[in-house]
Amino acid sequence: MQQCLALGGDHVEQAHLSLLMNCADLCQATANFMLSASTLHSEVCALCAKVCGAAAQSCKQLGDLQDCEEACRRCGESCGHVAGTRSPHEHSDDRLPATGVLGGPPRQGSYG
Template sequence: MPRKQSHATIMQQGVTHALECHRICEETITHCLQAGGKHVEAAHIQLLTDCADICRTAADFMVRGSEFHPAVCAVCADVCERCAIDCERFSGDEQMAKCAKACCECAQSCRQMAGALA
């Protein structure tokens, strides 16, 4: 029978995913600015920036054990899902695929934090 993960383990995974997504979104912003064209559309850059910021904020709230972390994690999951969808439209671009993957993983982790641990 599989052992259920502890609250601390789930929280640590959430922090890890959020910080990784923050880092990759920041790297992707630089990639997009260098690539030009559709990569630098204002809405796309803004979404990447929003995603990076909310991921860092969610990680901070989880680390502090803030009573508001479930609400922040729910917003983080929403933003990460939107960012993943937006990044996926750049088919054939390795960095964009990497960003979409990180966003999906963070969204899943944050949904768990927002729901199961609320």
């Protein structure tokens, strides 16, 4: 997020920053589920893979965020592997999940 703040412009758009914050929070929660040996860890990992993939794609679309994009992509692939699913690091269309503030305008539509 610090890199996005330094770059400004589209990089500080609310939807993008919200997605990055949700990604970071979900990664921490996923780690906690795994550390506690929760029987639900694979379901949480599947969701984490989806959110990390969306964050990686958002970083790629904005540009100048290669390190963040790569970290999100690797995390999504790792979580997808644990969950036994393919990591959706590239969505089939340009729509990303709207994980930000409810009622706010989504940057690229809702994810279906």
